[in-house]
Amino acid sequence: MVETKDRRDFVLKLGIGAGITALGAQAVASLRSLVPNVSYDSPTTVKVGPPNDFPDGMKFLPDERLFVFRDGKTFHAISAVCTHLGCTVRAEALSQVQTQGVEGKSLRMTHRFLCPCHGSKYKGDGSNESGPAPSPLAWYHLSLASDDGQLVVDLAKPVGHDFRLTLA
Ligand code: FES
Known part of the structure; x- marks a missing residue:
């Protein structure tokens, strides 16, 4: 039981x-x-075209919200995303090209940046100058694609203001 x-x-x-x-x-x-x-996340590395598609000076890429600068064989890329609240900044051509030492390297500056939302201003190297922006515009890593030679930007890889991609 x-x-x-x-x-x-x-x-x-x-x-x-x-x-x-x-x-x-x-x-x-x-x-x-x-x-x-x-x-469905967007990839962080983006091919932005062959180097010869980039004129000397600056080219704005609206999809990537990025400015790519070329000085002969040397390239660098600066984000167009304002560090205040994320509006897209506008580039304004300088009346005179300025060359300045930035983080130990010479930088030829052709533009400065203005944010239309709350008036932040950035120098040609992306450093914040006035307005509510708390920090400089980001610089992103550039490289060349091994398969087709296009410029590749890595939007998840911020770099210092001394970064340059120099082509052979
Ligand atoms: S978003 Fe650019 S200044 Fe506010």
Whole structure:
């Protein structure tokens, strides 16, 4: 009689355990179904065209919100995203080209940057000069694609203001 009751208790506990396990597995499967199997994040490295498509001076890339500067065989890229609240800054050509040492390297500056939203101003190297912008515009890493020689910008790789890509 005692043995039958023990067996009944055991089977009951086994049933409850199996039920909890099944519910847990179902809950995990339901939550997993909410997460897509593919990533729709935009890639952080973007091919922006062959170097010869970039004139000496500056070219604005609206899709990447990026200014690419060329001085002969040397390139650098400055973000157009204002560091205040993220508006796209405008480039304004300087009346005279300025050459200045920036982080130990000479930089030929043809433009400065103005934010239309709240009036922040940035120098030609992207450093914040006035207005609410709390920090300089980002510079991004440039390289050449090994397969087709296009310029590649890595929008997840900020670099110092002494970064240059110089072509051979
Ligand atoms: S977003 Fe540029 S100054 Fe506010």
